[in-house]
Amino acid sequence: MEVTNRFITIKNPVDGAPRESDFETKAEALSLKLEPGSSDIIVKNLYVSIDPYQINRLKSHSSSQSASSFAVRIIPGDTIDASGVARVVASGNPEFEKGDLIVGLLAWGDYTVVKPGGMLRKFDPMGFPLSYQVGILGFSGLTAYAGFFEIGKPKKGEKVFVSAASGSVGHLVGQYAKLFGCYVVGSAGSKEKVIFFALPFESTDMYFPDGIDIYFDNVGAEMQEAAIANMNTYGRVAVCGVISEYTDGKKRAAPEMLDVIYKRIKFQGFLAADHLNLYQDFISTTCNHLRSGAIYPLEDISDGVESIPSAFTGLFQGGNIGKKVVRITEE
C-alpha cells in the first residue's frame, strides 16, 4: 500500500522572526510496506509538538551544534523533527508491532520512517489524552519539573518568578511551584494571557517586596537582568529558554555581575534529557496531580499538517496559551 506523505520543511534558513512563507509543504509517495530485512519502523503521526527551541535549528548558523542534538541545523528541504505521538503501521523491529502507540522523535508530517537507533518508546496513556505525551507528561512537563526541582532546588515559602508563564513549560512550572508551597509570580506577553492566568504582571519590583529566590527563565534579555537585580542572596536561575533572543541576534542578557557575586547567585542552563533519573518521580507526581485535579494542563491544539507553519510562527507572536500541539489526524 502506498500513501502520500505530506511533510513540512523550510524554503530557506530562518534567521529572524519566522514567517509562514518561510515554510512549505512537500508531498512524497511512501510505501507502507517495508523492504524484506528492513529494521525501519513506519508510524502514522497523531500529534506533533510545536516548540520555540526549534527555531534555533532552522537558522543559517547554529553556534552550539556540537553541544547538543537539540541544536543540530536543519537544512532547507529536510524534514523537521519534533517529539510526537504516533501509531505503528509497519515494523521491522521485533520490539514494536503494528498498532502500537509510541512517543518519540517524529517528523512534522503525516508519517515518520524511524531508522534503527531512532528515539521511540511504547507508552500507556493511563486514561489521559494522547496529546499529554508531548506536553504535561512529555518533555514539556519533565523540563518544568526538572528545572524547578533539580536546578531551582526550592524550599517551601520561597519566592518564584516564571517568565513566559503561559507557555508550554512556564504554566507547569508555576503550578508545580504553587503546589510545592512557593509564592509564584509569572510574566506573560499580553494582557489576555495575564487575565487568563490571574497572574499579576506589571513589573517584577511590584510583586516581589521580599525579592526573588528562584527565577525560571524562558525569556532571557532584559527580563533576566531585571530578575537578577531583584534576586535574593543565594538565588538560583534555571535557564530553560531565551525566546526573546531567538529571533533577534542582537538581544542578550547582560546581568550585573556584582549582583551575581555578592548575592552568590547560581545560574544554570539545562535540558530535560539530562534529568531522566527523575522520570518516575515526575510521572507519578504529575499523574497524581492530574487525577486529583490539582494541576491543570493547558493545550492549544491545531488540526492538520497544513496548520504547522502558522502554529509555529504563532509561538513568536504571543499567539498561544499553554502547550502548542498539532493534531495530525483523529486516526
Place this chain on the structure above:
Amino acid sequence: MEVTNRFITIKNPVDGAPRESDFETKAEALSLKLEPGSSDIIVKNLYVSIDPYQINRLKSHSSSQSASSFAVRIIPGDTIDASGVARVVASGNPEFEKGDLIVGLLAWGDYTVVKPGGMLRKFDPMGFPLSYQVGILGFSGLTAYAGFFEIGKPKKGEKVFVSAASGSVGHLVGQYAKLFGCYVVGSAGSKEKVIFFALPFESTDMYFPDGIDIYFDNVGAEMQEAAIANMNTYGRVAVCGVISEYTDGKKRAAPEMLDVIYKRIKFQGFLAADHLNLYQDFISTTCNHLRSGAIYPLEDISDGVESIPSAFTGLFQGGNIGKKVVRITEE
C-alpha cells in the same frame, strides 16, 4: 601614651577608574590606653591588603549593599577597612592581650580600634612571612581554593582558564589547578605579566583546542563571553570578580544564552566567606605545598600608609603582579 594615627580616606565617591587624588591621608590623635571598662582592642597595623573589590565600596552608589558586608558603601572621610595583620597594643577583651599577633578586618592606616564584635583572630605564622596571612594563607588563598574546588568542581585533566591570572587570586588558582592535574591557561593584562608567568595568552581559541571545562572569572565583560563561547558541555564558571566592569558602569558580560542552555553551563558567583568549612583543608593543603616548594606565592609589597593610594590605583592600571600588600611598619 598618645600617638598620631594616620589613615586613608576618600575625598569624594569614586565612580570611574580611581586616581590617587581621590584619596587623602588624615591624622588624628589616638590614645593607646583604653578607658576603664572598655571592651575595645587597639592594634598596630603591620600589613594591610589592597584588593580590587574595595572599589565597589567607594562608589556613590552600591547596588548590592544589602547582599553582603563586602558591598557596604564607605562614606568620604570614613576609614576604609581591609583585611590585615596587626599586633595588639591594648585590649579590653580577655581573649586578646598586648603583644598578640592578629589577623582581621583592620583599617587602611597606622592603627585600628576594633570594637566588640569586630572580626579578629590570633594566628600562628608557622614560620611563614606575616604578609601571607592576607595573601596565600588568607582570603586571597581561600577565595582561590574554594572557587576552584567547590564552585569549579574540577576533575583531573580538565581544561581550566583563569583570567587576571597574575592577580592575587588568579595566580593561586592557576597553581592549585596545575597541582591538581588540570591543563591551565591564564590571561593577563600585559605582555610582562605573561612573560613573568610563562602563561600563553593571545586568544582563548588558540590555547583550548579541546575547549574549556572551568572558567575562573576575575574579569567579566568580553572575556567572560569569549570563555563561554569556547566552553565544553557541562562547563562551570566560578565568578570571583569582574575587575573590567568595576570602573566602567557600561561594561557588562552578555554571554550567548543558547550556549549556556545547550552546553548546560553552570555559572556561580561566590564569596570565600561562605566556604569557611573548607578552611582546615585549605590551610593544611596550602602549607604542605608551601613547605615542599610546590606552590609559589607572588607578593607585591609597598611600604607605609602613604603608599596605599598608589598601591590601590595601580591595581586598575595593570601595575601589579601577585598579591598587593602594604607593609605599614616593620614593627
